[in-house]
Amino acid sequence: MRIHIQNPVNDPLFLFSRAMWDAAASRAPGVGARHEVTIGDSDADFAAGMAEAEALITEIGVVAAKFPCRAPHLKMLFITNAGLDRLAPFDWLPPGAALLNNAGVHATKAGEFAIMSVLMLANRVPEMVTHQRAGRWQKLWGAVLDGRRVTVVGLGSLGGAAATQAERFGMHVTGMRATAAPHPHCAEVITVADLDHVLPRTEFLVLACPLTDATRGMIDRRRLRLLPRGAGVVNIGRGALIDQDALCDLLDDGHLSGAVLDVFTPEPIPAGHRLWTTRNLIVSPHTAADDPNTYNARSLDMFFDNLRAWREGRAMPNLFDTARGY
Amino acid sequence: MRIHIQNPVNDPLFLFSRAMWDAAASRAPGVGARHEVTIGDSDADFAAGMAEAEALITEIGVVAAKFPCRAPHLKMLFITNAGLDRLAPFDWLPPGAALLNNAGVHATKAGEFAIMSVLMLANRVPEMVTHQRAGRWQKLWGAVLDGRRVTVVGLGSLGGAAATQAERFGMHVTGMRATAAPHPHCAEVITVADLDHVLPRTEFLVLACPLTDATRGMIDRRRLRLLPRGAGVVNIGRGALIDQDALCDLLDDGHLSGAVLDVFTPEPIPAGHRLWTTRNLIVSPHTAADDPNTYNARSLDMFFDNLRAWREGRAMPNLFDTARGY
Numbered sequence: 001m002r003i004h005i006q007n008p009v010n011d012p013l014f015l016f017s018r019a020m021w022d023a024a025a026s027r028a029p030g031v032g033a034r035h036e037v038t039i040g041d042s043d044a045d046f047a048a049g050m051a052e053a054e055a056l057i058t059e060i061g062v063v064a065a066k067f068p069c070r071a072p073h074l075k076m077l078f079i080t081n082a083g084l085d086r087l088a089p090f091d092w093l094p095p096g097a098a099l100l101n102n103a104g105v106h107a108t109k110a111g112e113f114a115i116m117s118v119l120m121l122a123n124r125v126p127e128m129v130t131h132q133r134a135g136r137w138q139k140l141w142g143a144v145l146d147g148r149r150v151t152v153v154g155l156g157s158l159g160g161a162a163a164t165q166a167e168r169f170g171m172h173v174t175g176m177r178a179t180a181a182p183h184p185h186c187a188e189v190i191t192v193a194d195l196d197h198v199l200p201r202t203e204f205l206v207l208a209c210p211l212t213d214a215t216r217g218m219i220d221r222r223r224l225r226l227l228p229r230g231a232g233v234v235n236i237g238r239g240a241l242i243d244q245d246a247l248c249d250l251l252d253d254g255h256l257s258g259a260v261l262d263v264f265t266p267e268p269i270p271a272g273h274r275l276w277t278t279r280n281l282i283v284s285p286h287t288a289a290d291d292p293n294t295y296n297a298r299s300l301d302m303f304f305d306n307l308r309a310w311r312e313g314r315a316m317p318n319l320f321d322t323a324r325g326y
Numbered sequence: 327m328r329i330h331i332q333n334p335v336n337d338p339l340f341l342f343s344r345a346m347w348d349a350a351a352s353r354a355p356g357v358g359a360r361h362e363v364t365i366g367d368s369d370a371d372f373a374a375g376m377a378e379a380e381a382l383i384t385e386i387g388v389v390a391a392k393f394p395c396r397a398p399h400l401k402m403l404f405i406t407n408a409g410l411d412r413l414a415p416f417d418w419l420p421p422g423a424a425l426l427n428n429a430g431v432h433a434t435k436a437g438e439f440a441i442m443s444v445l446m447l448a449n450r451v452p453e454m455v456t457h458q459r460a461g462r463w464q465k466l467w468g469a470v471l472d473g474r475r476v477t478v479v480g481l482g483s484l485g486g487a488a489a490t491q492a493e494r495f496g497m498h499v500t501g502m503r504a505t506a507a508p509h510p511h512c513a514e515v516i517t518v519a520d521l522d523h524v525l526p527r528t529e530f531l532v533l534a535c536p537l538t539d540a541t542r543g544m545i546d547r548r549r550l551r552l553l554p555r556g557a558g559v560v561n562i563g564r565g566a567l568i569d570q571d572a573l574c575d576l577l578d579d580g581h582l583s584g585a586v587l588d589v590f591t592p593e594p595i596p597a598g599h600r601l602w603t604t605r606n607l608i609v610s611p612h613t614a615a616d617d618p619n620t621y622n623a624r625s626l627d628m629f630f631d632n633l634r635a636w637r638e639g640r641a642m643p644n645l646f647d648t649a650r651g652y
Contacts, residue, residue: 119439119441120451135602140611140613142439277461
């Protein structure tokens with residue numbers, strides 16, 4: 001297969017190299033061999049690659065900048081990101097090309113970030129940091145996770161990993177997703193229809209779902225107020241899932257005890273924005289789910305898994321549903 | 327048995343009540359019944375209680391304030407704290423009275439705090455908080471714990487719980503204690519004689535040992551410099567285990583990437599102290615190991631376990647070794 005890999009510029013931690021490709025190919029018996037692979041990062045590299053490529057491997061920023069474009073042989077576009085909401089609507093996709101994401105690559109890292117965030121809320125670290133900023137020694141007692149209630153919105157690879165970690169710590173895990181099918185690491189699974197009933201008994205709310213027309217603004221001011229006093233919020237999904245201003249108001253007035261946020265609207269957070277200074281709020285710069293030590297290698301393994309499925313006539317596990325939005 | 331419980335003043339979260347006692351007694355078949363129990367918090371309560379008591383249950387601050395004192399019948403002094411370093415030397419202990427601590431009560435909470443802290447270092451949260459304080463959006467990529475190296479100093483209930491959690495996340499755990507006997511959750515156990523060899527390959531250093539003559543100042547500037555560039559430090563033991571000033575210097579110059587500290591010298595941290603503002607340092611106000619939801623109940627369970635051992639002529643599991651210091 002003719003494959004082009006387009007690296008981003010200005011992102012040295014996430015570059016694909018020939019050695020990385022060769023290593024991944026050697027881990028993929030049957031589908032790793034006999035490809036013609038070009039790797040580049042310039043406009044000329046991209047144009048030359050796309051004139052011939054049957055598969056393109058690249059990250060979302062390149063796709064946003066370059067498509068629509070002439071890609072006469074393209075059969076597979078593998079994007080090394082999971083949330084592709086900023087590429088919607090997907091009318092730029094060349095006809096006949098399958099769109100794939102790398103959902104699953106982020107699971108381990110995101111699961112660890114999520115349970116870290118829940119532990120930080122349970123130990124009241126956001127409040128401690130606020131006191132530290134004021135140079136104020138004040139005892140703040142946290143409590144262990146065993147038996148406490150967490151609601152995880154979204155049970156894809158991120159939310160699934162969060163639920164798995166929470167269950168390991170003995171938490172009562174309620175999962176929410178589009179259909180209320182059971183999940184092996186949730187005590188109960190609900191749909192959005194039951195969200196308002198679950199929020200009043202949610203001590204920790206973890207948002208880990210994709211941003212779609214159905215989820216945009218889902219956690220609005222009214223729903224945040226349904227959380228019990230002292231609850232905490234984690235967001236590793238997308239900033240626009242939540243009413244950020246209402247969240248800040250409820251942290252300011254003490255209804256919520258803390259928040260650990262990895263995603264925002266907009267990003268980067270502008271200078272002077274209240275998110276920087278709202279008390280008991282920890283800002284992580286949209287890096288919760290990505291581990292540069294393993295990211296590219298695992299993305300390539302996933303590309304080969306999908307290539308294998310395609311060649312064997314099976315459904316590709318990472319085929320992106322452009323209508324659904326994830 | 328005549329038992330007096332002296333509550334601290336000004337510590338409403340950790341008060342013993344009659345109901346709490348009755349509940350614990352009912353959980354302790356054989357040793358819970360037929361005691362004469364007084365509970366108080368005033369000087370008069372203490373004097374009246376000690377005139378008769380064979381056992382005293384209280385916290386370290388009361389002991390520091392009241393002893394030496396007249397306690398003619400005292401056989402057991404159960405202190406609801408684990409680290410008793412501030413009571414050394416123990417020459418105030420009434421002759422014939424056994425000194426007990428509540429080591430073990432803190433394990434679950436301390437283990438969760440420790441792994442939270444390691445996750446925070448791995449996810450570079452201390453650096454994120456420093457950037458947030460400056461209103462600066464800067465991507466900082468963390469990495470998962472699997473396969474990474476943590477050294478846990480002290481393998482008592484705190485360190486043992488930290489090692490257990492770290493192992494669950496796939497870390498390579500090196501434990502350090504007075505004797506190099508194997509530990510079920512450590513890949514290797516060393517003594518202080520090997521510490522200098524282990525530090526250069528330690529990504530995360532977790533201090534969880536008691537403060538004794540042998541451990542005071544153990545992590546000095548030279549040893550902190552032996553850690554590899556980018557390493558992180560957690561301290562849930564005692565502030566005086568470490569050269570705090572050297573730690574701050576190495577955070578300032580970037581040799582260390584972060585620190586999460588629960589203990590300090592002195593406490594409270596004075597106003598204006600550099601600990602409040604040193605970059606990439608998170609201050610927790612000495613609350614890592616205590617969970618008010620479970621603390622007193624578990625302490626009483628432990629008291630009854632020791633009482634049972636004493637009545638049966640077995641060694642009391644929480645007998646404090648005043649010579650050793652833990």
